Amino acid sequence: MEYFPAPLERLVEQFARLPGIGGKSAQRLAFYVLGLTDQEAQEFADAIVEAKRTVTRCPVCQNLTGGGPCSICASPRRDPAVICVVADPRDVAAMERAREYTGLYHVLHGVISPMNHIGPDDLEIKSLVDRVAQGEVQEVIMATNPDTEGEATAMYLARLLKPFSVRVTRLAYGIPVGGHLEFADDATLMRALEGRREL
Amino acid sequence: MEYFPAPLERLVEQFARLPGIGGKSAQRLAFYVLGLTDQEAQEFADAIVEAKRTVTRCPVCQNLTGGGPCSICASPRRDPAVICVVADPRDVAAMERAREYTGLYHVLHGVISPMNHIGPDDLEIKSLVDRVAQGEVQEVIMATNPDTEGEATAMYLARLLKPFSVRVTRLAYGIPVGGHLEFADDATLMRALEGRREL
Numbered sequence: 573m574e575y576f577p578a579p580l581e582r583l584v585e586q587f588a589r590l591p592g593i594g595g596k597s598a599q600r601l602a603f604y605v606l607g608l609t610d611q612e613a614q615e616f617a618d619a620i621v622e623a624k625r626t627v628t629r630c631p632v633c634q635n636l637t638g639g640g641p642c643s644i645c646a647s648p649r650r651d652p653a654v655i656c657v658v659a660d661p662r663d664v665a666a667m668e669r670a671r672e673y674t675g676l677y678h679v680l681h682g683v684i685s686p687m688n689h690i691g692p693d694d695l696e697i698k699s700l701v702d703r704v705a706q707g708e709v710q711e712v713i714m715a716t717n718p719d720t721e722g723e724a725t726a727m728y729l730a731r732l733l734k735p736f737s738v739r740v741t742r743l744a745y746g747i748p749v750g751g752h753l754e755f756a757d758d759a760t761l762m763r764a765l766e767g768r769r770e771l
Numbered sequence: 772m773e774y775f776p777a778p779l780e781r782l783v784e785q786f787a788r789l790p791g792i793g794g795k796s797a798q799r800l801a802f803y804v805l806g807l808t809d810q811e812a813q814e815f816a817d818a819i820v821e822a823k824r825t826v827t828r829c830p831v832c833q834n835l836t837g838g839g840p841c842s843i844c845a846s847p848r849r850d851p852a853v854i855c856v857v858a859d860p861r862d863v864a865a866m867e868r869a870r871e872y873t874g875l876y877h878v879l880h881g882v883i884s885p886m887n888h889i890g891p892d893d894l895e896i897k898s899l900v901d902r903v904a905q906g907e908v909q910e911v912i913m914a915t916n917p918d919t920e921g922e923a924t925a926m927y928l929a930r931l932l933k934p935f936s937v938r939v940t941r942l943a944y945g946i947p948v949g950g951h952l953e954f955a956d957d958a959t960l961m962r963a964l965e966g967r968r969e970l
Contacts, residue, residue: 575864577837583822586815590800599861601789605819606826606835613823616785617816620804623782624812627805636805638776662798665774 580606632703634679634696636661644668644677651675653710657700657729659683659717667715675713678703683716683725692728700729704736711739718745779805831902833878833895835860843867843876850874852909856899856928858882858916866914874912877902882915882924891927899928903935910938917944 576584580602588598605613629635630642633655637643644650644664654675658664664677680695703709712733716722730740745763747756756764775783779801787797804812828834829841832854836842843849843863853874857863863876879894902908911932915921929939944962946955955963 575867577826577835579822579825579837583818586818591803604790605823613819617819619782619785620812620816623778624804626778627776636776638778668774
């Protein structure tokens with residue numbers, strides 16, 4: 573069933589493989605590419621190959637980097653005594669946007685998930701333990717997502733880091749800023765109550 | 772605010788330019804590319820450049836082609852006496868999927884739209900008139916969308932083709948097959964009533 577020229581069909585197929593892109597969307601994106609200038613299409617193609625070729629993991633924190641240690645690990649202004657553990661590089665970006673945290677990170681690249689056959693060995697856990705074992709770290713902040721798998725991973729790591737004289741903490745739970753009490757779920761409200769503080 | 776390595780940021784930007792892709796989606800797509808193999812990324816990039824480079828318009832019907840006349844215009848099994856006029860190459864694909872039509876096509880590449888500053892000269896209208904003027908065509912079927920602009924474009928073309936001894940027709944309006952009367956809008960119901968036929 574070839575209704576479009578073969579090179580266009582191939583491009584539609586490529587777009588259709590992307591997550592969250594269905595057949596109709598893939599078609600729309602492919603037609604958009606046909607409307608680009610030659611140079612724009614080339615830049616798009618180059619960006620794909622270039623990102624894939626040059627983006628690697630930071631040898632220290634496993635965050636994404638354009639080569640060598642990432643900009644956060646390389647910065648002299650970051651506190652090397654604190655490590656914030658996150659599941660994904662996008663979580664680093666979210667934390668950085670908050671402009672509050674001045675320590676370093678460690679990116680697990682996933683969470684422990686027996687359902688998806690992801691065990692501790694599939695994640696960047698050994699590299700975290702190695703960092704903590706070097707003795708410079710004083711606090712490890714668990715910032716995995718507050719869902720079952722994120723919780724379980726944080727608990728697992730906390731136990732794993734117990735032998736080292738290091739403080740292991742967890743991001744606070746509670747009502748999101750700007751949120752409404754009436755829309756908060758029970759579990760969040762319970763956690764918010766548990767974590768209440770003196771005014 | 773660079774939270775990701777520069778090559779990754781550039782790829783996110785490229786994806787974010789695509790129609791219907793917001794910032795979060797662009798990030799997700801860029802991360803998906805990082806997860807591809809080198810070869811898969813290269814194939815994706817090649818598909819973009821290749822589609823842009825090789826896909827042109829058929830010199831006869833202006834549909835998209837990989838070079839030369841399109842497969843429909845080149846087929847000896849298609850009836851050259853009938854031309855179906857559509858706004859977009861995707862409409863050709865939709866008509867072909869129905870496997871009912873055996874004539875040729877003419878792709879306008881848009882509809883007349885004063886609001887968007889698209890006039891007759893911006894569309895493939897002269898090439899249509901030239902085809903009809905050659906005398907072989909006996910019927911021109913208007914298959915623009917049944918909206919205001921599609922209607923206006925069809926009416927404009929019908930008037931333009933009047934001097935030639937050619938039948939100009941329009942796709943039938945009515946209740947979509949498998950549709951429900953209760954969900955049909957008033958305009959469609961009115962048209963369905965107008966176009967009622969003997970059983």
